[in-house]
Every structure is written in structure tokens, then in C-alpha cells.
Amino acid sequence: MKKAMDMKKPTAMLLFVLAWFAMPAGVVRAEPVAPWVVEQILIEGNTRTDRDVVLRIAGVSEGDTLDPADAGIPAARLESSALFHETAVRFRKGTARGFVVMEVTLVERGVGFQIGAGVQDLGGWYLLPAEINLDNRLGRGEKLRIRLRVGYRYGGAELVFREAIGEEASWDWGVTLSGIVTDRVFYDRGVSFTHGVRRATYEMQVGRALSDRWRIEAGAGLQEVDADSSAEAREDALLEGWEAGDPLVFDSLPEGIARGVGREARGVFRVDLVLDGRSPSGLAGTPGNGVWGRVRAEAWAGERRSYAALSGDLRLYRHLVSSLMGGLHLRGGWIGDEAPFYDRYYTGGLYSARGFEGQSLSPSGGDTKFWTASLEVRAPLIGNGRSPRLSGIAFLDVADGWTMDAPRLGDAHVSAGYGIRVRVPWIDIVGLDVGIPLTRNRADESFRAHASLGWTF
DSSP: OOOOOOSHHHHHHHHHHHHHHHSOOOOOOOOOOOOEEEEEEEEESOSSSOHHHHHHHHTOOTTOEEOGGGTTHHHHHHHHTTOEEEEEEEEEEOSSTTEEEEEEEEEEOOOEEEEEEEEEETTEEEEEEEEEEOTTTTSSOOEEEEEEEEETTEEEEEEEEEEEESTTOOEEEEEEEEEEEEEEEEEETTEEEEEEEEEEEEEEEEEEEOSSSEEEEEEEEEEEEEEOSOEEESSOBGGGTBOTTOEEOGGGSOHHHHTTOEEEEEEEEEEEEEEEOOOSOEETTEESSEEEEEEEEEEEEESSOEEEEEEEEEEEEEEEETTEEEEEEEEEEEEOTTOOGGGSBOOOBTTTBTTSOTTTTSOTTOBSEEEEEEEEEEEEEESOSSSOSEEEEEEEEEEEEESSSOOOGGGOEEEEEEEEEEEETTTEEEEEEEEEESSOOTTOOSOEEEEEESOOO
16 A cells, blocks of 8 residues: 655645735736727617617627727627627727727527537536527527536436526526436445436526626525435446446445435525636636636525535636646535535545546545645647647646544645647537546556546636
8 A cells, every 4th residue: 555645745835836826917018098988889680689688798888988908898798698699899980089889790599409519617517418599589688598418427407597687787587497317426345336316406596796706696496306225336346246237225335325315305595605707818728817716605404404515616727827827726615414425525536636536535425524626737739729629737636525523634635647638529628637646545546547528627
């Protein structure tokens, strides 16, 4: 068995990196240019979309001042809204010096149907085997989508509706209906098992933009969870007498798993405070500089148990030098002891500590507390630097989870490695990461490869 490495050096390195990311990025100062005054806005092509909706999305109204350096922002905002098939924004001289007329030309999207598309958001990366897009049918900029969704060990269907409200549209509300089946992985007796868990959820949300960077959102709803009464071996473990697919019946389940078996209806509640200060441009397909963070408070009130959770997620991006980009991802969380295994935390694998088997660093019933840190250096290798066809990464991951005792720095798991990301039509980003454990691991492996969809953050 390999001896655990001295944790002092990785910890000092992590603190140094955090300080580096916290330093302000260098700014190239240019001579100031007098701002424009938007005298008039002409819009063509909005046969269905209200004029006020177009102006709200573009972020410009008549009488506003606009820095010439920001002239491309309205078009970028309209394009990113996904409500229009084509967008064009140009400016021409107004009736006086310093006044401009903004001309907007749009082609609205019809009913959309996608097959096999890849989508990435900050919650992870997933495939959409099929999606019906009914956005903006009422012309209010609302979004309505019905989709099949396949992600990391889960699949299901969902209906999502969102709409901005209020004079300045700083408020929005929405509804989500979903049915998801997840294969939860746990380890017992040296064998990897999967355990099926089904969730049907109805949630209403309301959110408000506090500023250009800050947003708060609350959600409440009902959820029914059904955890299988048995598990099955995920892969062959012939030395332990198991073949892939062999059942692990209820009487043999670990205690932490058995407590969560069965069906339960419960109320779900959450509040999110989100900071988004990422720059719109960057290299290697990731933001150039900035920060994204979220603090989430959650509560569950069920027939058999009630508990709460608090978690944090911080992502820092920085342009290092030349075409090199840096990314730092910090996460941590706490959940009540009454939480069943399918709501607890598991570490190890692609999204926490590469180089270790997925979920292998936690006990079978999961942890109630955890923290992870991932540092990546990213570079475009082939193609356009902003959106390359091939990118490379090098990374350092640290993760730890626990339930009863206080964490000890020497118990944290550390890995390092490298990977590639390939942009594939329809699918978007496909990658391969090779992680090398620098501390002890369950399988005593010298390395582990992880197929990935999208960036890890």
C-alpha cells in the first residue's frame, strides 16, 4: 500500500493559487472615447415578439448612453437569448454629433425540435436525445421546453417554463416538472454496486436580479422518491465472488443504504444566492477572467425524515499568460444526519477527484460533509483560440468527505493529471482525462482514465 503523501505542500500550493486568482487582472488602459447617445431604435422582424422584450434583452433603450467599445453587447445579448434564429445590430449617425440610431434586424425562431444535442450549464453537462422548443410563443420572451435528458449516470424527462416579469423584468418565475432515474454508485466489501433511485419533482421558482452580477432565487415544490430495495454489482469482482449484474438483496445492503430504501413523498425548499462576474470572452472555450459563485440552502420535509443542507460553489477564471487559461473550483457542503444516501455527498471520480474511481472515496451510505478543490490550466491546441477544435488541460484535484469526526488535513485525497477536449459537431465537447492518485486509493491503481462530456467546470 502506498504511503499517503505529506499534505503540507499541496495545501500551501492551494493557498498560493487562491491568492493568485484573487489578485486583479492586468488592464490595458486606452484613451477615453465619448459615449454615444442612442437617439432612436428601429426594430425589424419582430412579428411576434413585443418591442419592449427586444429592448429588455438587448439592454438598451432610447435615450441611453452607450460606450462605443460596448457596441457589440446588444447583438451578443440578443443572440444568447436563443429566441431568434438570426440577429443583426448596426449603428448609424443620428441628427447631431454624438447621437446614433440603432437598427436591429431579427428573424424569430419557430417551434424547434432537436435530436442528439449536447448542452452544458454550470450544473454539469448532459445530452438531449430529443427536445421540443416552444420558446416565445406568446411573444413575451418566455421559455418553454420539453426534453429528454441524459447525464452522468442518470436519465429522464423534464418540462421547463421561465418568464420575466415586472416593468424592468428584474423578476422572473418558472415551473419545472421532471422525472429522473439515477444509478447511485457505492462500494461495499471491495465491490462496486449501483442502486436505482427514481425522483418525480414539481417545483415552482421565483428569482430576482439584485444587480448585474448578483441574483437570488427561491424554489418550493413536491417530490416523490423511490429507492430500489436491492442493488446490483456494477462490474466483475471475481476474487470476491461477484459478476456484473449479480443482485445485492435488501437483507445484505449496508445499513446506510438500507435506511433510505423505499418510497417517500416530501416537500422540497431551496434558496440560492448567485454571483456571476465572468467575462464574456476568453480562450480554450472557457471564460477569460472572472468569478462565479453560489451559496445554496435547502430543506426537505418528508413522511419519515426532515433535514436541511448548506453548500457553496466557487469558480475562478484567470488569463495566465499567452494562450494559457487558469481555472480554480472550490466546493463544500453540509447536510443533516437524517439525510438518506441519495441526498448525501460522495467524492471521487470525474467531478471531484480524478484518478480515483467514481464515489469510491466515501462510505457506502455517503458523507454528510465534504470539500473539494480543483485547479486546471487550459490551452487551445488546434483551431480558433476562443473556441478551439482541440484543447489540452493539466489539473490538480483535492477532495475530502466525512460524517462523524472532524476533518483531518492528512485524510484528504490528492490527484494530478492531464486531459484533452475535442469539439464534436452536435455533441459539443468530448474529452478524456487521465488522473494519477498521489494518495492511497481503494483499488491501489497507478492511474485512472475518465471519459468526460464538456469541461468539469
